[in-house]
Every structure is written in C-alpha cells, then in structure tokens.
Amino acid sequence: MSIIGIDLGGTKLAIAILSESGKMLSKEVIALDNRKGNEVGGLIIELIKKYTFSEGSPIQSIGVSMPGISRKKTGTVWAPNIAGWEDYPLLKEIKQVAGAIPVSIDSDRACAILGEQWQGNARGCKDAIYLAVGTGIGAGILIDGIILRGAHDIAGAVGWMALHKPYQKKYIPCGCFEYYASGEGIAKLTREILQEESAYRGVLREYAPEKITAHHVFAAFEENDPVALQVIQECIEYWGMAVANLISVFNPEKIIFGGGVFGPAIKFIPSIKAEAAKWAQPISVTQVNFEQSGLPGEASIYGAGFLALKNIHRT
Amino acid sequence: MSIIGIDLGGTKLAIAILSESGKMLSKEVIALDNRKGNEVGGLIIELIKKYTFSEGSPIQSIGVSMPGISRKKTGTVWAPNIAGWEDYPLLKEIKQVAGAIPVSIDSDRACAILGEQWQGNARGCKDAIYLAVGTGIGAGILIDGIILRGAHDIAGAVGWMALHKPYQKKYIPCGCFEYYASGEGIAKLTREILQEESAYRGVLREYAPEKITAHHVFAAFEENDPVALQVIQECIEYWGMAVANLISVFNPEKIIFGGGVFGPAIKFIPSIKAEAAKWAQPISVTQVNFEQSGLPGEASIYGAGFLALKNIHRT
Numbered sequence: 318m319s320i321i322g323i324d325l326g327g328t329k330l331a332i333a334i335l336s337e338s339g340k341m342l343s344k345e346v347i348a349l350d351n352r353k354g355n356e357v358g359g360l361i362i363e364l365i366k367k368y369t370f371s372e373g374s375p376i377q378s379i380g381v382s383m384p385g386i387s388r389k390k391t392g393t394v395w396a397p398n399i400a401g402w403e404d405y406p407l408l409k410e411i412k413q414v415a416g417a418i419p420v421s422i423d424s425d426r427a428c429a430i431l432g433e434q435w436q437g438n439a440r441g442c443k444d445a446i447y448l449a450v451g452t453g454i455g456a457g458i459l460i461d462g463i464i465l466r467g468a469h470d471i472a473g474a475v476g477w478m479a480l481h482k483p484y485q486k487k488y489i490p491c492g493c494f495e496y497y498a499s500g501e502g503i504a505k506l507t508r509e510i511l512q513e514e515s516a517y518r519g520v521l522r523e524y525a526p527e528k529i530t531a532h533h534v535f536a537a538f539e540e541n542d543p544v545a546l547q548v549i550q551e552c553i554e555y556w557g558m559a560v561a562n563l564i565s566v567f568n569p570e571k572i573i574f575g576g577g578v579f580g581p582a583i584k585f586i587p588s589i590k591a592e593a594a595k596w597a598q599p600i601s602v603t604q605v606n607f608e609q610s611g612l613p614g615e616a617s618i619y620g621a622g623f624l625a626l627k628n629i630h631r632t
Numbered sequence: 633m634s635i636i637g638i639d640l641g642g643t644k645l646a647i648a649i650l651s652e653s654g655k656m657l658s659k660e661v662i663a664l665d666n667r668k669g670n671e672v673g674g675l676i677i678e679l680i681k682k683y684t685f686s687e688g689s690p691i692q693s694i695g696v697s698m699p700g701i702s703r704k705k706t707g708t709v710w711a712p713n714i715a716g717w718e719d720y721p722l723l724k725e726i727k728q729v730a731g732a733i734p735v736s737i738d739s740d741r742a743c744a745i746l747g748e749q750w751q752g753n754a755r756g757c758k759d760a761i762y763l764a765v766g767t768g769i770g771a772g773i774l775i776d777g778i779i780l781r782g783a784h785d786i787a788g789a790v791g792w793m794a795l796h797k798p799y800q801k802k803y804i805p806c807g808c809f810e811y812y813a814s815g816e817g818i819a820k821l822t823r824e825i826l827q828e829e830s831a832y833r834g835v836l837r838e839y840a841p842e843k844i845t846a847h848h849v850f851a852a853f854e855e856n857d858p859v860a861l862q863v864i865q866e867c868i869e870y871w872g873m874a875v876a877n878l879i880s881v882f883n884p885e886k887i888i889f890g891g892g893v894f895g896p897a898i899k900f901i902p903s904i905k906a907e908a909a910k911w912a913q914p915i916s917v918t919q920v921n922f923e924q925s926g927l928p929g930e931a932s933i934y935g936a937g938f939l940a941l942k943n944i945h946r947t
Contacts, residue, residue: 444783456881460775467883467916468759474913477880479873482796484910492880493911558794562877565792565807566773568782595799596808598789601782 322622327398354401380625382428428620430457435623437611451576535581557592575610637937642713669716695940697743743935745772750938752926766891813870850896872907890925
C-alpha cells in the first residue's frame with residue numbers, strides 16, 4: 318500500500334509516492350511556470366491521475382500541503398502567491414478525480430510539523446512546534462497530537478508577533494517579528510544599515526543594495542563583517558524572544574527550526590536558546606528541546622503523506 | 633442532582649453547590665488563616681465531607697480550582713502561595729473521602745475559561761482565551777473545546793511574554809509582560825515614576841510610595857492625574873501587544889478579560905482592542921470579540937463546577 322504526498326509551493330509542485338512506513342519511493346518536481354488559478358488545480362489533478370490510476374497502482378490515500386490557508390469546513394484554500402486562489406475549491410476538485418480514495422489538505426506549516434512528527438525530529442512528540450523562517454515566518458503547532466487550527470484556520474501566524482514597542486507603520490505588511498527576522502527582514506535590515514553607514518567598506522558593498530539577500534548576509538557573517546554581525550545578533554534576539562513566547566504559552570516538548578533561513582541559521586540555535594532562556598517561563602524552558610528540521614526542504618511533503626496516512630486509519 | 637465547585641485561592645477557599653444547569657444553590661467562603669500544607673488539604677476534605685455526606689445529599693461530582701499547576705498525570709498540585717504544596721497529592725486525598733463520586737482538579741486559569749464557557753461570556757465558544765490580570769498574569773486557553781495544558785501542564789504562562797527588548801534583569805522574577813502590566817506592575821511602575829518626578833504634585837503624593845496599589849492608580853486616572861495617565865497608557869500598549877500575540881497565534885473567537893485589574897480596567901477594553909488591531913494578524917483580529925468576564929470573581933468556581941459536570945458525562 319502506498320500514499321501520495323503533494324507539496325505545492327509558490328513556484329513549484331512536488332509529488333511523492335510514500336510507503337506506509339514513510340519511505341519515499343519516488344518524487345517528481347514540476348515548476349509552476351506562472352500557472353494561475355485553474356491551471357494549478359489542473360496540474361495537480363493531472364499528476365494525481367497519472368500516479369493513482371496507472372495499472373496496478375497501490376495508492377490508497379492522498380495528502381496535499383499548500384502555501385496558505387486550508388479551510389477545513391469548506392475544503393477551499395487561499396494561497397497569496399497563486400493568482401485566483403482566494404477561495405479555491407481544491408478539495409472538491411481533487412475528490413472528483415480521486416473517487417473513493419480519501420483526500421486531505423492542510424497548510425504547509427501544519428504539514429511541516431506533521432512531517433517532523435512522522436519521519437523527522439519530532440518523532441514521539443505530541444506537543445511540538447515547527448517554526449518556519451523563510452521569505453516569511455509561520456508556525457505549525459501540534460497540541461496533544463492535533464494541529465492547532467484556530468476558529469478560522471489561521472492559527473500559527475507567528476510572523477505577526479509584537480516584540481518591540483512602540484508600533485511602527487513599517488510593520489503593516491507583515492507584522493513585527495517577520496519584519497525583522499524573516500529572510501526578507503534580514504536583507505531589508507542590512508540594506509537599511511548600509512544606507513546609513515557611508516564609511517562601511519566590508520564585503521557587502523560588492524552588491525547593489527537592492528540585490529542583497531539573506532544568503533549574502535550569512536556569507537558576510539562568516540567573514541566577521543560588522544554589519545552582518547549586527548544584523549544576525551538582532552535576529553537572534555528576535556528569534557529568541559519569539560520562541561520564548563511560544564514556550565511560555567504552549568509548554569511544548571520541542572521547537573523545530575526550519576525554512577530557508579534554517580538552513581544557514583542552524584548554527585545559531587544554541588544562541589537562540591540562550592536568548593529564549595532569559596525571557597521564557599523558567600520551568601517550561603528547561604522542558605523543551607531545540608532542534609533543526611530532520612527533513613530539510615521535505616518536511617511538508619512528508620507531512621502531506623502523514624495527512625494521507627492518518628486519513629486511511631481514520632476511515 | 634448537584635455538583636460541588638471549590639475555588640481555592642491564596643488566602644481563602646470558596647465552596648459552592650451548583651445545579652446541573654449552572655445555578656449556584658449555595659456558597660460558603662472560608663479564610664485560610666495562614667493554614668499550610670496538610671491543613672489546607674484537611675480543610676477541603678472537611679468541607680467535602682460536610683456537603684457530600686449529609687443525609688440525602690444530591691452531590692454527584694466534585695471539581696476543584698487551585699492557584700497554581702495541576703499535574704494531570706500524577707494528580708498532584710503546586711501552589712506557590714500555599715506552603716508545602718510543591719507536589720501535594722490533592723487528588724488522592726480527596727478521592728479517599730469522595731469514594732465513588734468523581735473528582736477533577738485544574739488550575740484557576742483553566743477553570744476561569746471553563747466557567748465562562750459554561751455560564752459566562754464564552755458560552756457557545758470552542759476557541760476562547762481568558763486573560764487573568766491580577767497580582768500576576770496568566771491565561772486559560774480553550775482550543776476546540778479542550779483546555780491547553782502543554783507537555784507538562786504549565787501552558788498559558790503568558791505573564792512571561794517578551795514584549796520589549798532588550799532583556800532586563802528586572803524581568804527575572806515574573807517575566808516582561810507581568811513586570812509592566814499586572815496589578816503589581818502598575819503599582820511598581822507608578823512608584824518608579826514618582827521617585828523620578830520630584831516636581832509632581834498630583835493626588836498620588838497622598839500615599840507613601842510603598843503603599844501605592846493599582847487601585848490608587850485607577851482612582852488617580854479618573855482625576856486626570858498625569859502619572860496615572862502615563863502608567864495606564866503604557867499598560868494599554870502592553871495589554872494590546874500581548875492580546876495581539878494571542879490572536880495571531882491562536883485565531884480565537886473570543887478574548888475575555890478578568891482578574892482583579894479587570895475590574896477597573898474594563899473601561900480600557902476598547903483602547904486595548906485598538907492597540908491589538910495595529911499589531912495582530914489582520915484577518916484574525918477581525919474574527920475575535922473582546923469581552924469582560926461574565927462572572928466577575930466567580931469564573932473559577934463555576935469552572936470547577938463545569939469540570940465536575942464534564943466528569944459525570946464522561947463516566
């Protein structure tokens with residue numbers, strides 16, 4: 318028996334066939350190539366048909382991870398990076414081709430913590446949090462083994478965490494925490510500092526300011542560049558405070574750091590832990606483990622598979 | 633059929649007989665009078681015996697709210713304000729006298745949101761948060777109808793929320809949010825400002841600085857005292873940020889403000905909502921209602937009753 322896990326991103330789609338024990342038997346990645354609305358839905362349908370209804374297919378369940386909000390009650394999805402997906406009936410569309418095969422959909426952050434729970438660094442955990450730091454920031458939160466959804470499926474929007482007063486208008490598009498400590502935030506903060514420091518002669522001046530990315534900043538950090546050191550130090554403070562808040566509020570067993578930034582920022586996890594330990598509820602912070610993702614870049618696709626697997630056992 | 637709800641505080645104990653429909657049939661309040669450890673346990677046992685085993689007693693279940701941590705796995709409790717209750721076997725003690733009558737214990741903050749859900753302002757809600765602001769700060773958090781416990785029963789320690797960097801040593805005993813925005817924080821901040829403002833001639837100079845309480849500050853606010861205005865404005869900012877973080881993380885239906893400070897601070901709820909709206913995930917903040925407690929001073933005892941009631945229906 319096998320299951321399908323689909324990981325839809327903003328620019329590409331990955332589809333994997335997984336065994337019930339979590340072995341990835343095959344994986345195909347396809348660029349979205351600016352597909353919009355129905356075209357993205359059509360691509361998913363086409364792939365599901367290809368893998369599910371070939372002769373002798375052992376597929377028994379389908380799980381989908383998507384970049385946005387998955388609405389449980391309606392089965393519709395909202396994906397800010399896919400045009401026309403404000404309230405797209407993805408579940409209905411897939412069910413129409415899947416027939417009797419069960420289908421589940423959840424957000425990429427929910428799938429990430431489920432993937433870690435199934436095959437990654439949250440195995441055995443019932444209360445764990447996946448902090449995804451990439452272009453943006455979000456969290457997948459597992460409470461007693463169940464994904465925290467909230468009243469309207471948008472729980473875990475931790476990029477909006479308020480961490481430094483007073484309020485500033487620049488937080489409007491993305492929230493305070495994400496403004497400073499996302500991949501985009503790291504680049505932005507670096508550009509701001511460079512603009513002010515006309516005497517700066519470090520490695521980052523090699524790039525046009527608007528071209529600077531978080532990866533350049535991490536590389537400059539390795540060379541002890543003073544601006545990179547300052548930016549990373551500030552991020553460690555914000556990551557530590559945000560994680561401290563999650564610890565005080567949830568009393569979890571594990572925090573897992575993932576997304577494109579963790580990645581290179583994995584080496585800062587001990588510093589983040591030290592910062593969090595200053596702020597958090599002092600007993601809770603001794604009861605939690607800090608870990609990197611056990612499935613770098615693949616937590617969500619494994620999570621989609623685990624969604625599918627849970628759906629078999631439920632029915 | 634009736635149930636017993638017990639609300640143990642740091643200085644007094646209340647015991648109520650409630651009908652299954654949530655009517656309070658009787659209530660008795662007893663001062664703890666510096667009772668310690670076993671003596672507090674003994675008082676609870678004595679009252680349970682009195683109400684449960686009188687002739688024709690209709691008591692079918694017992695619920696207890698206690699000020700601290702209730703450990704689900706062991707049935708023991710930790711109460712910082714009761715000497716000798718580091719790991720006190722309260723459940724075992726009560727069960728010994730209760731016999732076949734079911735017994736449940738939970739923390740006062742968990743009971744507060746359960747009480748509001750049963751008979752207060754969270755009726756009909758499955759995702760709601762009770763923010764208790766008194767001497768300290770904590771939260772009772774309901775997720776899909778279930779109390780958030782965390783891996784080791786200390787979830788909801790929101791007084792430790794990190795809201796303003798950099799870290800300061802003065803946050804060590806209680807956490808950043810509680811330092812500024814608890815009842816004790818309001819008094820402390822006022823004292824700090826008065827010490828610095830030697831030219832101050834307002835109403836708060838009537839009191840010796842060490843005697844100033846949050847109640848004095850709220851009274852001075854009514855007279856437009858500049859120091860009180862400054863302190864309350866700062867608290868509104870912290871309350872707004874903390875509530876914004878709960879909204880972004882949990883996407884709840886309702887936030888209920890309780891504890892001794894709400895109370896007089898109820899009139900600031902609209903200002904807190906305006907502050908929270910600046911910081912929080914912008915969709916979530918439109919989906920949540922802000923309310924005062926529907927059971928001022930009695931949310932926890934009703935919640936203890938609801939614990940008891942749930943225990944009947946479970947068994």
